[in-house]
Amino acid sequence: MKELEKLIRDMRKQLFPYHHEHDIERGRERWGVGEAEYIESWLLDQLRACHAKNRCEKDGRCVFYEYGDLAKRNYEICAEMQLRIENGSIKCSINEGDGKES
Numbered sequence: 341m342k343e344l345e346k347l348i349r350d351m352r353k354q355l356f357p358y359h360h361e362h363d364i365e366r367g368r369e370r371w372g373v374g375e376a377e378y379i380e381s382w383l384l385d386q387l388r389a390c391h392a393k394n395r396c397e398k399d400g401r402c403v404f405y406e407y408g409d410l411a412k413r414n415y416e417i418c419a420e421m422q423l424r425i426e427n428g429s430i431k432c433s434i435n436e437g438d439g440k441e442s
Contacts, residue, residue: 344434348375376432383432384425387418 373381390396394403396415405411424430 348378374434376434379432379434380425380430384422387422387425391418391422 396402396418400415401408401411402414402418403411405414421430
């Protein structure tokens with residue numbers, strides 16, 4: 341669980357412009373955001389940033405694949421993942437009691 345806590349702490353630092361752990365905790369309480377929501381937000385931000393930087397939508401292909409069929413399919417998967425995270429059909433959950441992540 342130590343690695344997960346470090347991962348979440350690092351994500352919080354990237355998602356929110358606070359410099360101190362105390363400020364991060366206060367912000368989390370104020371907005372009512374849990375660890376799972378932090379992970380969802382972080383993942384969605386990364387996918388959006390990747391699209392914006394690489395301009396995949398211009399060709400409808402993922403720039404990280406050489407083969408055309410894989411590049412096209414990966415672009416479609418990535419776009420669908422973004423939509424599903426945005427509309428809430430894909431959720432992140434952390435089961436703290438048994439140490440399992442999903």
